[in-house]
Amino acid sequence: MISSDLIGQMNHAAQAAHEDDFASLGRQLARRGLDIQAATQAAMAWSVAIPTWGVGTGGTRFARFPGVGEPRNIHDKLADCGVIQALTRGTRTVSPHIPWDKVSDYNALRQEAASYGLGFDAINSNTFQDQLDQEASYKFGSLAAADPKARALAIAHNIECIEIGTALGSSALTVWVGDGTNFPGQQSLGGMFRSYLDSAAEIYAALPAQMSMFIEHKMYEPAFYSTVISDWGSSLMAAQALGPQAKCLVDLGHHAPNTNIEQIVARLIHAGKLAGFHFNDSKYGDDDLDAGAVDPFRLFLVFNELIEGAGKLDLAYMIDQSHNVTDPIESLMGSAIEIARAHVQARLVDRKALAEAQAMNDVLGAHRILKAAYVTDVSPILAEARMRQGGAFDPIATYRASGYRAAKAVERPAVKGASSGIV
Numbered sequence: 376m377i378s379s380d381l382i383g384q385m386n387h388a389a390q391a392a393h394e395d396d397f398a399s400l401g402r403q404l405a406r407r408g409l410d411i412q413a414a415t416q417a418a419m420a421w422s423v424a425i426p427t428w429g430v431g432t433g434g435t436r437f438a439r440f441p442g443v444g445e446p447r448n449i450h451d452k453l454a455d456c457g458v459i460q461a462l463t464r465g466t467r468t469v470s471p472h473i474p475w476d477k478v479s480d481y482n483a484l485r486q487e488a489a490s491y492g493l494g495f496d497a498i499n500s501n502t503f504q505d506q507l508d509q510e511a512s513y514k515f516g517s518l519a520a521a522d523p524k525a526r527a528l529a530i531a532h533n534i535e536c537i538e539i540g541t542a543l544g545s546s547a548l549t550v551w552v553g554d555g556t557n558f559p560g561q562q563s564l565g566g567m568f569r570s571y572l573d574s575a576a577e578i579y580a581a582l583p584a585q586m587s588m589f590i591e592h593k594m595y596e597p598a599f600y601s602t603v604i605s606d607w608g609s610s611l612m613a614a615q616a617l618g619p620q621a622k623c624l625v626d627l628g629h630h631a632p633n634t635n636i637e638q639i640v641a642r643l644i645h646a647g648k649l650a651g652f653h654f655n656d657s658k659y660g661d662d663d664l665d666a667g668a669v670d671p672f673r674l675f676l677v678f679n680e681l682i683e684g685a686g687k688l689d690l691a692y693m694i695d696q697s698h699n700v701t702d703p704i705e706s707l708m709g710s711a712i713e714i715a716r717a718h719v720q721a722r723l724v725d726r727k728a729l730a731e732a733q734a735m736n737d738v739l740g741a742h743r744i745l746k747a748a749y750v751t752d753v754s755p756i757l758a759e760a761r762m763r764q765g766g767a768f769d770p771i772a773t774y775r776a777s778g779y780r781a782a783k784a785v786e787r788p789a790v791k792g793a794s795s796g797i798v
């Protein structure tokens with residue numbers, strides 16, 4: 376793990392400059408009627424979940440280039456998530472994936488996570504690939520498959536995930552299916568949706584009262600002609616048909632290019648059906664790039680809608696991205712910081728002035744109020760929030776100085792043929 380001595384030493388070296396920057400930002404915000412202490416408290420309360428598969432190197436359908444010291448199992452993954460939390464202090468939960476993270480004793484796993492200061496977030500089912508010796512194949516679909524055996528298997532798997540999630544203290548099951556078609560005429564578009572709803576209703580019926588069912592839509596891939604739950608409209612229809620415990624999860628990469636995602640957020644808040652987010656960034660499609668890497672303004676606009684829909688911040692937040700050319704721990708820490716940045720920036724919007732400008736049809740005035748919040752460099756607030764909780768002034772620099780990856784490269788020899796991390 377990362378020693379608190381190293382964190383303390385590196386924080387100490389940055390302390391004088393940080394205090395100067397924090398005080399300066401505090402004076403700047405005070406002139407705008409904003410309290411830096413309140414913003415720092417909000418930053419300290421913020422947390423985003425790390426997906427267990429995210430700490431492994433990802434890949435594309437062309438190739439995967441494994442890194443050194445990659446996690447080999449859920450125990451290694453928890454250790455890596457523990458490092459991210461120790462340094463950033465804003466990633467207090469992990470989101471497990473079944474069957475990739477299956478163990479024999481989930482109580483012990485829960486305690487193991489707690490030893491790193493981690494809890495479990497939404498549990499993710501997997502009916503998009505076949506497991507060894509599986510009784511029926513998901514090649515042509517799972518919850519919406521034509522084959523009743525494949526449908527039954529997919530339903531049973533999701534119910535098993537509910538049981539595992541309950542044992543882990545998870546409060547939601549996330550269901551994403553790759554079901555769809557590659558050819559017009561391959562299946563009935565309406566028929567597949569009805570099959571999906573029938574299967575999903577059986578899963579929903581197995582939910583305990585405290586558990587939610589998150590429906591994640593995705594426009595295309597692995598199916599390239601039609602996808603059963605392709606967009607937020609299909610997702611909302613399914614969530615409304617299933618009942619109050621079913622909600623819609625928004626993955627930032629799962630939309631057509633140029634889609635106004637922040638407007639989808641506003642619509643789902645209006646419908647009372649917004650479950651939360653899978654954060655990532657993209658340029659062309661479902662690129663799974665690091666959150667905030669390409670379009671940090673869009674990330675800010677999403678948080679702006681969340682804050683505007685007052686009281687809607689109590690949602691499920693997770694990073695969902697594929698690290699193909701970076702150290703996954705570095706990418707996840709960088710993304711956690713960018714997401715926290717967008718959250719704090721959105722809190723700095725002068726809502727009263729914005730509402731007045733909107734009422735007066737002062738177009739540029741309203742836009743300038745949003746931009747004033749977005750261009751504020753809140754880095755000192757994020758650093759202060761981390762350090763007050765024992766985290767690092769610069770998580771990535773401290774991680775690099777720790778030699779953690781090099782130590783793991785020795786401890787965790789590469790496993791031949793391991794496919795973890797391809798999502």
Ligand SMILES: [Mn+2]
Pocket residue numbers: 591626653695
């Ligand atoms: Mn996702």
